Amino acid sequence: MSEILVVVDHIGGAVRKTTAELLTCARRLGEPSAVYFGAEDGLIPGQLARYGATKVYVLDDDAYRDCLVAPKAEALAHLVATRRPAAVLIPSTLEGKEVAARLSIKTDSGLVTDASDIVRGEDGAVETAKPVFGGAFTTTVSITKGTPIVTLKPNSLTPPENAGATVPIEVETVDVAVSDAAKAARIIRRESRADLGRPDLAHASIVVSGGRGTGGDFDAVEAFADCLGAAVGASRAAVDAGWYPHALQVGQTGVTVTPQLYVASGISGAIQHIAGMRSSRTVVAVNKDPDAPIFGLADFGVVGDLTSVLVQATTEIDSRRASGA
Amino acid sequence: MNIVVCVKYVPATADRRFSAVDITVDRAGVEGTLCELDEHAIEEALRITEADEGEVTVVTVGPEEAADAIARGLQMGAHKGVHIVDDALHGSDAAATSLVLAAAVRRIGYDIVLCGMASTDGAMGVVPAMLAERLGVPQLTLASQVTVEGGTVTIRRESDTATEHIEASGPLVLSVTDRSNEPRYPSFKGIMAAKRKLVETWSPAELGIAPEVGPEAAGTRVSAFAARPARTGGQIVSDEGEGGVRLAEYLVAQKLV
Ligand SMILES: Cc1cc2nc3c(=O)[nH]c(=O)nc-3n(C[C@H](O)[C@H](O)[C@H](O)COP(=O)(O)OP(=O)(O)OC[C@H]3O[C@@H](n4cnc5c(N)ncnc54)[C@H](O)[C@@H]3O)c2cc1C
Ligand SMILES: Nc1ncnc2c1ncn2[C@@H]1O[C@H](COP(=O)(O)O)[C@@H](O)[C@H]1O
Numbered sequence: 187m188s189e190i191l192v193v194v195d196h197i198g199g200a201v202r203k204t205t206a207e208l209l210t211c212a213r214r215l216g217e218p219s220a221v222y223f224g225a226e227d228g229l230i231p232g233q234l235a236r237y238g239a240t241k242v243y244v245l246d247d248d249a250y251r252d253c254l255v256a257p258k259a260e261a262l263a264h265l266v267a268t269r270r271p272a273a274v275l276i277p278s279t280l281e282g283k284e285v286a287a288r289l290s291i292k293t294d295s296g297l298v299t300d301a302s303d304i305v306r307g308e309d310g311a312v313e314t315a316k317p318v319f320g321g322a323f324t325t326t327v328s329i330t331k332g333t334p335i336v337t338l339k340p341n342s343l344t345p346p347e348n349a350g351a352t353v354p355i356e357v358e359t360v361d362v363a364v365s366d367a368a369k370a371a372r373i374i375r376r377e378s379r380a381d382l383g384r385p386d387l388a389h390a391s392i393v394v395s396g397g398r399g400t401g402g403d404f405d406a407v408e409a410f411a412d413c414l415g416a417a418v419g420a421s422r423a424a425v426d427a428g429w430y431p432h433a434l435q436v437g438q439t440g441v442t443v444t445p446q447l448y449v450a451s452g453i454s455g456a457i458q459h460i461a462g463m464r465s466s467r468t469v470v471a472v473n474k475d476p477d478a479p480i481f482g483l484a485d486f487g488v489v490g491d492l493t494s495v496l497v498q499a500t501t502e503i504d505s506r507r508a509s510g511a
Numbered sequence: 512m513n514i515v516v517c518v519k520y521v522p523a524t525a526d527r528r529f530s531a532v533d534i535t536v537d538r539a540g541v542e543g544t545l546c547e548l549d550e551h552a553i554e555e556a557l558r559i560t561e562a563d564e565g566e567v568t569v570v571t572v573g574p575e576e577a578a579d580a581i582a583r584g585l586q587m588g589a590h591k592g593v594h595i596v597d598d599a600l601h602g603s604d605a606a607a608t609s610l611v612l613a614a615a616v617r618r619i620g621y622d623i624v625l626c627g628m629a630s631t632d633g634a635m636g637v638v639p640a641m642l643a644e645r646l647g648v649p650q651l652t653l654a655s656q657v658t659v660e661g662g663t664v665t666i667r668r669e670s671d672t673a674t675e676h677i678e679a680s681g682p683l684v685l686s687v688t689d690r691s692n693e694p695r696y697p698s699f700k701g702i703m704a705a706k707r708k709l710v711e712t713w714s715p716a717e718l719g720i721a722p723e724v725g726p727e728a729a730g731t732r733v734s735a736f737a738a739r740p741a742r743t744g745g746q747i748v749s750d751e752g753e754g755g756v757r758l759a760e761y762l763v764a765q766k767l768v
Contacts, residue, residue, distance in 0.1 A: 197672060254668075254677050255640060255650060279671045280636075280653060287637035288644040290606060296730025297606070299635050307734075317739075319632075324737050331730035370649035371683075374665070375676040388671070392767070414768060432655070432690060433669055439548070439628065439689045447767045464739070468765060470758065481747055486761045490750025498755020503768055506759070 188216035188272035191265060195277040199228025203389045204277040206345040208338055209237035211304040216272050223250045235355040237345055242357050249364040256368035259288035264362045266293050266333050273312050278337040286337050295332025302342045321464030340389045341444035379433055387434055390417035392447045395436055397421035399452015399492055402429045406496040407451055413500045421453045437462035451492040455480030512565035514556040515621040517612055518549040518584055520577035521632040545580040549627035550694035555687045556625045557588045559659050566590045568619050572611045585705035586697035592710040604729040609641035614718040626686040628653055639686040649679035655690040
């Protein structure tokens with residue numbers, strides 16, 4: 187069966203959710219081999235085998251950590267040339283998309299970014315679903331050239347666990363001589379973001395967001411989020427006002443989220459905001475303006491003041507839980 | 512420091528964009544504009560050359576009307592424009608666009624190629640990385656802050672998990688986010704001066720890249736297109752003092768809590 191390369195998204199060895207989704211898609215196309223950038227001692231092969239990887243390539247070089255994008259693209263091009271996979275699947279992070287972009291040029295291959303699904307088309311081509319125009323439309327895009335490259339958005343599908351083979355996963359260390367040219371953009375300093383004790387926004391299954399309507403007070407938004415075990419997001423208006431960090435901005439120029447539940451509070455629903463949350467399964471809006479465009483998108487909406495509504499909802503859920511209801 | 516800014520001409524407002532999609536066969540009559548995110552790239556280029564010296568050239572690959580995007584760049588203060596226009600370009604993908612741009616910026620000559628973070632219609636955000644790959648130069652992309660000192664450029668980039676400070680020396684490709692700066696409005700003087708600035712029009716053939724662009728050369732094929740079904744049956748309640756309870760009940764009923 188043809189080999190499918192899957193780039194592992196991990197933080198210090200801890201595999202992020204997207205990787206399981208990528209492996210699930212890869213199994214539909216062929217036999218998944220994981221590509222792991224990082225030190226082998228951090229790798230937990232079982233995390234990958236569980237979702238169907240039969241092999242993992244470990245690539246460890248300072249350049250992958252200390253330089254921007256280009257070294258990883260070079261390494262993947264080397265794997266494409268030597269292993270001749272039938273496709274390369276990459277997580278749709280900012281870095282992932284740029285790695286994919288460079289790889290597509292290096293290998294003269296078709297590329298689809300931000301796909302929401304990947305299958306084998308009737309004609310045998312790799313076929314993707316790709317939301318366009320802020321998620322208002324979904325296109326079906328086939329890749330017709332070279333080694334198909336796809337980046338997949340987080341939360342696109344629910345991977346079945348233990349779908350993988352029971353055979354032990356094969357670990358192969360690959361050494362690629364990274365060129366000096368690829369090392370030209372050096373990361374001279376990196377500040378990890380403070381851990382807020384909440385789920386990661388892009389991967390969260392519930393997101394509660396606040397906008398200008400919070401007036402800068404995110405207490406009710408955060409309390410409701412914590413009650414639901416949710417990530418907190420913000421509109422650009424709230425970020426621009428300095429109320430919330432940019433890393434938590436949802437929208438066209440921020441993070442794209444695809445949770446099971448998205449709660450927009452004090453957010454009007456500008457097209458650029460919607461672009462980042464339209465694919466949410468269920469949308470709830472709290473806004474004091476009954477004509478706010480966000481209600482046009484909502485499965486459930488409350489016209490009212492967000493602070494009183496969210497505080498009451500938090501209390502109600504807490505007390506239902508306390509009474510075991 | 513000579514800077515080439517890549518700008519895209521995109522369908523004007525969000526509303527028009529959607530109506531344009533509805534009638535994909537006929538995009539005619541849809542007004543276009545300079546991509547808002549590319550204004551940040553022009554602004555950054557102007558700031559760099561104002562602090563130092565040098566020339567700013569705006570370049571676009573697009574139809575006749577895309578001349579408007581160049582005009583806007585010249586009004587903001589760019590020195591000259593290059594418009595690569597050809598019917599064969601219609602339907603080109605990011606790879607083809609980057610091929611044309613690479614040939615164009617090579618001919619223009621550059622210390623920095625500056626791009627926006629993404630085009631508001633396509634929003635792939637891949638052209639800058641592709642351009643760096645084709646030109647064989649370092650990429651400093653998605654900068655929320657740019658510092659230029661001598662020939663060295665340092666950016667701040669908000670990655671998925673961290674804030675990174677990244678450094679490279681020119682020539683290079685730089686792209687900036689909407690957080691990098693506040694784009695200026697053209698002044699009356701700027702608008703008048705723009706009329707006398709040079710805009711060159713090149714064809715892909717002149718750049719020596721005839722057959723590789725257009726839909727046939729693309730690596731992907733769109734086979735279907737569906738509007739996302741409108742959400743129906745959304746329930747909107749008015750808070751008469753129990754809005755929060757209603758919200759909680761809804762979430763419980765949907766098994767979301
Ligand atoms: C190129 C570009 C990119 C952009 N990218 C993004 C992006 O990534 N993300 C993004 O969010 N925006 C983005 N924007 C900005 C976007 O156009 C809107 O300006 C922004 O989303 C508005 O944020 P908001 O809804 O919080 O504020 P507003 O539009 O001001 O809405 C505030 C809402 O709060 C309601 N409200 C006020 N008080 C209360 C209360 N007490 N209780 C309940 N409701 C209340 C009001 O009725 C109103 O509906 C972008 C814009 C451009 C031009
Ligand atoms: N047709 C084009 N002409 C000039 N520059 C472009 C074009 N398309 C994209 N770009 C540049 O590449 C950036 C990213 O675009 P994209 O990859 O299409 O999202 C834009 O912000 C522009 O700076």
